[in-house]
Amino acid sequence: MKINVYLSQVNYSTGSGKFKGYWLPYSIGTLWSYAQQFEHIKENFTLKELLFKRETPEVLLNRIEDPKIFCFSSYVWNHEYNKTIAKSVKEKYPECLIVFGGPQITKFPERNNFFEEHPYIDTISLGEGEGNFEKILNDYLSSEVKQIYKFDRIDELVFPSPYELGLFDQMIKDHPNLQWNAVLETNRGCPFKCTFCDWGSLTYSKLKKFNVERVFSDLEWMGKHKIGYVSLADANFGCFRERDMIITEKMIEVQNKYGYPETIDATWYKNLNKSVIDMVKKFIENGFNRGFSLSLQSMNEDTLKSIERSNMKLNKFHEILDLCNEQQIPSYTELILGLPHETKDTWCEGICDLVEAGQHNSIESWLTQMLENSQLNQEREEHGIQTVFLENYYTSNEDFVGEVAEIVVATKYMPFEDLIDSWMYSWMITNFHIYGWTQIYSIFLRKNKDLSFYSFYNHLLSLVIKDKGVVGDEYRKTKERVSKYLSGEKTVDYSGHTLLWDSQQVFHKNSDDIRDFCLGIFKTYCNNENVIIAQTDFITSFGVDKKTILLNENIFHYCYKSEPLKGGIYSYNLTIREPYGSEDDYMRMFYFKRRQGWGKYRIEDFK
Ligand code: SF4
Numbered sequence: 001m002k003i004n005v006y007l008s009q010v011n012y013s014t015g016s017g018k019f020k021g022y023w024l025p026y027s028i029g030t031l032w033s034y035a036q037q038f039e040h041i042k043e044n045f046t047l048k049e050l051l052f053k054r055e056t057p058e059v060l061l062n063r064i065e066d067p068k069i070f071c072f073s074s075y076v077w078n079h080e081y082n083k084t085i086a087k088s089v090k091e092k093y094p095e096c097l098i099v100f101g102g103p104q105i106t107k108f109p110e111r112n113n114f115f116e117e118h119p120y121i122d123t124i125s126l127g128e129g130e131g132n133f134e135k136i137l138n139d140y141l142s143s144e145v146k147q148i149y150k151f152d153r154i155d156e157l158v159f160p161s162p163y164e165l166g167l168f169d170q171m172i173k174d175h176p177n178l179q180w181n182a183v184l185e186t187n188r189g190c191p192f193k194c195t196f197c198d199w200g201s202l203t204y205s206k207l208k209k210f211n212v213e214r215v216f217s218d219l220e221w222m223g224k225h226k227i228g229y230v231s232l233a234d235a236n237f238g239c240f241r242e243r244d245m246i247i248t249e250k251m252i253e254v255q256n257k258y259g260y261p262e263t264i265d266a267t268w269y270k271n272l273n274k275s276v277i278d279m280v281k282k283f284i285e286n287g288f289n290r291g292f293s294l295s296l297q298s299m300n301e302d303t304l305k306s307i308e309r310s311n312m313k314l315n316k317f318h319e320i321l322d323l324c325n326e327q328q329i330p331s332y333t334e335l336i337l338g339l340p341h342e343t344k345d346t347w348c349e350g351i352c353d354l355v356e357a358g359q360h361n362s363i364e365s366w367l368t369q370m371l372e373n374s375q376l377n378q379e380r381e382e383h384g385i386q387t388v389f390l391e392n393y394y395t396s397n398e399d400f401v402g403e404v405a406e407i408v409v410a411t412k413y414m415p416f417e418d419l420i421d422s423w424m425y426s427w428m429i430t431n432f433h434i435y436g437w438t439q440i441y442s443i444f445l446r447k448n449k450d451l452s453f454y455s456f457y458n459h460l461l462s463l464v465i466k467d468k469g470v471v472g473d474e475y476r477k478t479k480e481r482v483s484k485y486l487s488g489e490k491t492v493d494y495s496g497h498t499l500l501w502d503s504q505q506v507f508h509k510n511s512d513d514i515r516d517f518c519l520g521i522f523k524t525y526c527n528n529e530n531v532i533i534a535q536t537d538f539i540t541s542f543g544v545d546k547k548t549i550l551l552n553e554n555i556f557h558y559c560y561k562s563e564p565l566k567g568g569i570y571s572y573n574l575t576i577r578e579p580y581g582s583e584d585d586y587m588r589m590f591y592f593k594r595r596q597g598w599g600k601y602r603i604e605d606f607k
Pocket of ligand 1: 191193194235270
């Protein structure tokens, strides 16, 4: 009789209705595929099941058969769930070896009393999982399993892929009505060491490559199995210029052959260069992905130095953004609020600097999440970091076990009130500038009256705060919500995770009020009728998919194409960015399509 092994890497589902999907559990799949190289393991162990979705302990315990080894892959989105299931398994099967691994498992188990606090866990795996897994199975055969396994790194990434071994084939057959998302790993490791991240610390710095034939075979498998969404696990796709371009070409070939994958998401190389842009262009031209991530985390030099991200070339950013704008590549920039050395002033100035640099498409402001194995977790005292544990950060109706996120709510540079004000500044830039309501006004005033974005938006904020209408109400409601949320209060009808974008639906339901409010501020500086028409027509309306507007000046070319302001008759064709169904769909897209510029018409004449 072989020994029964269960491997669990559950995640939340994605999409809904006929689009409901799950992630294929790639990380635990690679544990098994790596171990299959060893004959004694093949002879002695059998993989009973790869678990991929959240189920209640009752459902799971009714199904599993005599588990001898149960391994859990833990991260922020499943750690509490894993603990609940592990406890139940241990109660029913006390002899079953419970193993935990993944980025959520502390690197300092002794210091953190890990085993005292988790008595149902027998063994933990630190570092790369595959080597540990093989050793654990090996030691199990001789009844010498240890509590802690630390494996440095696999020398050469040469072992079979779980796709190639067909580990997920049955799972797909058993669930014909589900969509699947998959992870593609072409290399492993990251040369950067950002202190807020736990990935760098997990995989260390040296980049190691899987051979290209394996990557091609995985892509073929994904195409054949109609995998709609693929996420590239690489921390810096594009860093191997020639090789990554060859992989990109293969993705296109596979998509042309099978129609899948439809979407491929990449985290791009941080030291951006022309060849990365060429790859991004290919991704966008082939519809893999419609937003190019230009992540900076902060615009403040001291912060970047402190989080060890100063090696990212900031001056390159302007150059790349110009290229994106010129070539109509939609880009988005992510910032993280609450990092060391960031103050309210540096945050508000920084976000306006980003707009000055030409980021008008999408800016996302996230909160700093304290990750167990990040360097930042060791620097709490130094930076006076205060946090809150939020049980409602990841929300889902599958949440019979709530996950917990530890979020930074104050530092010695940014007290709680300043953090809330900074977040509200982001709310204003997102909802007025990025969604377009003041975008033409502010760009025109910047170019024509030399009014900085910082001055314009500070003025706007002062009026928003005083406003007695929809705008002011929305500001006050959101501020109250984010304050309560970050104080750790349970939210009932909203999620803090999406709060930054929620107001946009209210803006569109009250579009006349919002337009009047924005016009009011513009008129304190200028009365140009063409700008007012361009701005008014720039914002989408439900049911109006295209329109043509006539202007007596080349306002759009002036604002977006660096052309001088000229008089004449200019006809502009504006179209919606994507088709939509019901009004509810249209409204939901303000969040889901935020990186694609949803809410603003596309100016067709720029093609
Ligand atoms: S944030 Fe990205 S670039 Fe920085 S260490 Fe983590 S994986 Fe590497």
